[in-house]
Amino acid sequence: MTETMNHLDRLEAESLHIMREVMADAAKPVMLYSVGKDSAVMLHLARKAFYPSPPPFPLLHVDTTWKFKAMYELRDRMAAESGMELLVYQNPEAKERGINPFDHGPLHTDMWKTEGLKQALDLHGFDVAFGGARRDEEKSRAKERIFSFRTASHGWDPKRQRPELWNLYNARKAKGESIRVFPISNWTELDIWQYIARENIPIVPLYFAVPRPTVERDGLLLMVDDERFPLREGEVPVERSIRFRTLGCYPLTGAVESEATTLSEVIQEMLLTTTSERQGRAIDKDGGDASMEKKKQEGYF
Amino acid sequence: MTDPVYVTDALIAEDIDAYLAQHQQKSLLRFITCGSVDDGKSTLIGRLLYDSKMIFEDQLAALEADSKRVGTQGQEIDFALLVDGLAAEREQGITIDVAYRFFTTEKRKFIVADTPGHEQYTRNMVTGASTADLAVILIDARKGVLTQTRRHSYLAHLIGVRHIVLAVNKMDLVGYDKAVFERILLSYRAFATEIGITRFTAIPISGFKGDNITTLSDNTPWYKGPTLVEHLEGVEVAAQREVEKPFRMPVQWVNRPNLDFRGFSGLIAGGSVKPGDAVRVLPSGKTTTISRIVTLDQDLDEAVAGQSVTLCFADEVDCSRGDVIAAADTPPEVADQFEATLVWMADEAMIPGRSYWLKLATQSVSATVQPPKYEVNVNTMEHLAAKTLELNGIGVVELTTDKPLVFEAYEGNRTLGGFILIDKLTNATVAAGMLHFSLRRAQNVHWQALDISREAHAGLKNQKPAVLWFTGLSGSGKSTIANLVEKKLHRMNRHTFLLDGDNVRHGLNKDLGFTETDRIENIRRVGEVAKLMTDAGLIVITAFISPFKAERDMVRAMLPEGEFVEIFIDTPLAEAEKRDVKGLYKKARSGQLKNFTGIDSPYEAPEDAEIRIDTTAMTPEDAANLIVERLLG
Numbered sequence: 030m031t032e033t034m035n036h037l038d039r040l041e042a043e044s045l046h047i048m049r050e051v052m053a054d055a056a057k058p059v060m061l062y063s064v065g066k067d068s069a070v071m072l073h074l075a076r077k078a079f080y081p082s083p084p085p086f087p088l089l090h091v092d093t094t095w096k097f098k099a100m101y102e103l104r105d106r107m108a109a110e111s112g113m114e115l116l117v118y119q120n121p122e123a124k125e126r127g128i129n130p131f132d133h134g135p136l137h138t139d140m141w142k143t144e145g146l147k148q149a150l151d152l153h154g155f156d157v158a159f160g161g162a163r164r165d166e167e168k169s170r171a172k173e174r175i176f177s178f179r180t181a182s183h184g185w186d187p188k189r190q191r192p193e194l195w196n197l198y199n200a201r202k203a204k205g206e207s208i209r210v211f212p213i214s215n216w217t218e219l220d221i222w223q224y225i226a227r228e229n230i231p232i233v234p235l236y237f238a239v240p241r242p243t244v245e246r247d248g249l250l251l252m253v254d255d256e257r258f259p260l261r262e263g264e265v266p267v268e269r270s271i272r273f274r275t276l277g278c279y280p281l282t283g284a285v286e287s288e289a290t291t292l293s294e295v296i297q298e299m300l301l302t303t304t305s306e307r308q309g310r311a312i313d314k315d316g317g318d319a320s321m322e323k324k325k326q327e328g329y330f
Numbered sequence: 331m332t333d334p335v336y337v338t339d340a341l342i343a344e345d346i347d348a349y350l351a352q353h354q355q356k357s358l359l360r361f362i363t364c365g366s367v368d369d370g371k372s373t374l375i376g377r378l379l380y381d382s383k384m385i386f387e388d389q390l391a392a393l394e395a396d397s398k399r400v401g402t403q404g405q406e407i408d409f410a411l412l413v414d415g416l417a418a419e420r421e422q423g424i425t426i427d428v429a430y431r432f433f434t435t436e437k438r439k440f441i442v443a444d445t446p447g448h449e450q451y452t453r454n455m456v457t458g459a460s461t462a463d464l465a466v467i468l469i470d471a472r473k474g475v476l477t478q479t480r481r482h483s484y485l486a487h488l489i490g491v492r493h494i495v496l497a498v499n500k501m502d503l504v505g506y507d508k509a510v511f512e513r514i515l516l517s518y519r520a521f522a523t524e525i526g527i528t529r530f531t532a533i534p535i536s537g538f539k540g541d542n543i544t545t546l547s548d549n550t551p552w553y554k555g556p557t558l559v560e561h562l563e564g565v566e567v568a569a570q571r572e573v574e575k576p577f578r579m580p581v582q583w584v585n586r587p588n589l590d591f592r593g594f595s596g597l598i599a600g601g602s603v604k605p606g607d608a609v610r611v612l613p614s615g616k617t618t619t620i621s622r623i624v625t626l627d628q629d630l631d632e633a634v635a636g637q638s639v640t641l642c643f644a645d646e647v648d649c650s651r652g653d654v655i656a657a658a659d660t661p662p663e664v665a666d667q668f669e670a671t672l673v674w675m676a677d678e679a680m681i682p683g684r685s686y687w688l689k690l691a692t693q694s695v696s697a698t699v700q701p702p703k704y705e706v707n708v709n710t711m712e713h714l715a716a717k718t719l720e721l722n723g724i725g726v727v728e729l730t731t732d733k734p735l736v737f738e739a740y741e742g743n744r745t746l747g748g749f750i751l752i753d754k755l756t757n758a759t760v761a762a763g764m765l766h767f768s769l770r771r772a773q774n775v776h777w778q779a780l781d782i783s784r785e786a787h788a789g790l791k792n793q794k795p796a797v798l799w800f801t802g803l804s805g806s807g808k809s810t811i812a813n814l815v816e817k818k819l820h821r822m823n824r825h826t827f828l829l830d831g832d833n834v835r836h837g838l839n840k841d842l843g844f845t846e847t848d849r850i851e852n853i854r855r856v857g858e859v860a861k862l863m864t865d866a867g868l869i870v871i872t873a874f875i876s877p878f879k880a881e882r883d884m885v886r887a888m889l890p891e892g893e894f895v896e897i898f899i900d901t902p903l904a905e906a907e908k909r910d911v912k913g914l915y916k917k918a919r920s921g922q923l924k925n926f927t928g929i930d931s932p933y934e935a936p937e938d939a940e941i942r943i944d945t946t947a948m949t950p951e952d953a954a955n956l957i958v959e960r961l962l963g
Contacts (some may be wrong), residue, residue: 036356192759
């Protein structure tokens, strides 16, 4: 071991410390797993934090039924490899009403994700949930604590968050309150990619470019991932070499045209690109400037 | 507009693998920026992000639109808008919390704590500084050293930030005048020396125009020092120094997947460790040897400060969360009374004598704080007399913990010397503290071992000692029922003693009034007396309003499990006020009596008292019978 730790070593050590610290006060922790690259890194860190024990909590996937097929495949594989229990939750009301991103707009995210998450946490009585949010993602996240308190109704009050000094986290809470913990808060998009490369962490193949069927719509390049994609008049799927910088519901996630087929090339593109990571996300755009902050107050992760 | 400087390395396009290999080995520096509201702090951070290409085109487009709409720089780009995060703040035009930003250069990755300069937010600056290796103190060249500058410098120094940079900003607005810069430098140096800052680096900059941020500016040919970024890239990172210190690792978690493996996980807080090293587990003091350093990748030959690892011992030595594994020959101290500096962070003022949770490294204990020896005026550095600390107050206090703490002076080890206090009722983090040293009192006053034990005392009386703690509003019926209970127990040959609130105030506690602090001390003394009486084998009955849950829990914690019986005499306020046996409610309502529970001072009803008596549904006689039955049954 070299005497000077590099920035990835220090970020890793910090994340491991945070995860272990949660175990001191948590009654029933869970790790939210969205199958994206940040989740992949978070899961890898959890395995490191508790090795040789398996991570002492289950994985929870709040599913919308509209994720990319390739995401469901990797999800099941990673759960099996890590030896962790995988819980999948789909909001029954959204399912019954057939809520989908094509017909229901913002209601889709609200019901499947925001409501679905609250329901899943309440159903299992989880008091601490690990999430893969990073402070560099979006402006309102820059002020988020690592241990973020939620009221019994899952509300987030930016003015009532506890100060976090040194690496001391106050994880005490009253009955009914819960905590969202963000162990990779201080990682940037570049750190995530460098770490995936260094640690050889499996990620969804959608992050790499191959020819895929796409249509251009409302300024986004969407992939026609399955037969549920309703084509508008005159739309014909076109094969384009594309990849994704973030992954969500396939009808809401914009792809970028790319030739990057290896991790190095992906990082290269990232470093040379001129648009931000969340730019491909339709979700940040409704509600104007304070959109994400508003969603968080309502209980979105 | 200057071109992005750092990441647009030709190497990225030409040979990405070579670039990545080179960038794997960057170090990490955490720093904090402090300045007053108009010093241009957000602009500087926006500039650093912009210059290091952490701002993308879509963000830039939004920024340009915003700048024209709400910006303060006319048609030019207002970088401050990039970092003013929350909607409420943007409307007010000030930042109100700590935000963390990230950028990277050829040599380093940086995490910036952006802390507000607003008067009332000392708390946020201390928070941001607690993890910082370096502080950038911003000064508006037109205004020079202000009260806020002094405050920020004092706080940075107090938290132990090792590197101070004085960034004299807005040089463009004073015509890049060397004399202005030197005048500010001189006046800052005088002040810095006064508070113990011996070294700092001063740089003339313009965050808005970009002078001396990444490249030396032609506008300041008289300045020969480094640019801000060069300096940030060059300073030593704190983690490097920690490796030289003696080995310490607070245990976070015991790793026990099966009977064959037992490891102790934690983040190394100082020094280094190798298999074969002799270590001591504190506070027990037991020694053993390290057998393995386990990680997922492989066992390590050595681990150093800053790494998260799992250690295994050669012997079966007891060790659990909160313990500290340390170099066997240079262990840290263990004590239960300390002097410390406290920074108060809650709206509710500190209450001397109240019991708070204290968290230090992975240790959690109960702690009580004495009234401050003095408070520090952060603007003048004067020491002031104080009875308490209010929000953003800083003072030196003595504190006592209920269990021994493994610690080091904060100066020597941030992890084992820095702590937070947590309110037991609201669970809010109310203070940050830095331990100076243990008090000799704690070292010299030892427990005298007594030959006649508490068991022997109780055995002779043929009873099990207990404290029957009556709590409830004034006039709820506590004393009446307590008296009946004692009479019944006495008749049954039980050795009892009744401590009554009013009576105690005639003697033991006649020096105490009815302020929150005095009420807590009142209960603490009664608790200690009750405890001595149970040591003597007695059944103690107490009748005190004891309105605060924290104090009732404090007494509960003094006694062995099961000996504290909380009895909640539950009488609604309207009913107690209607009875008003002593005429006190009337006085309180007319304002003649201050701090009266239920009127202008709160009563925190017990949530899970052992016994609850509803006096609207039960006579005192029935209540007394029920209590005796529950105690002896």
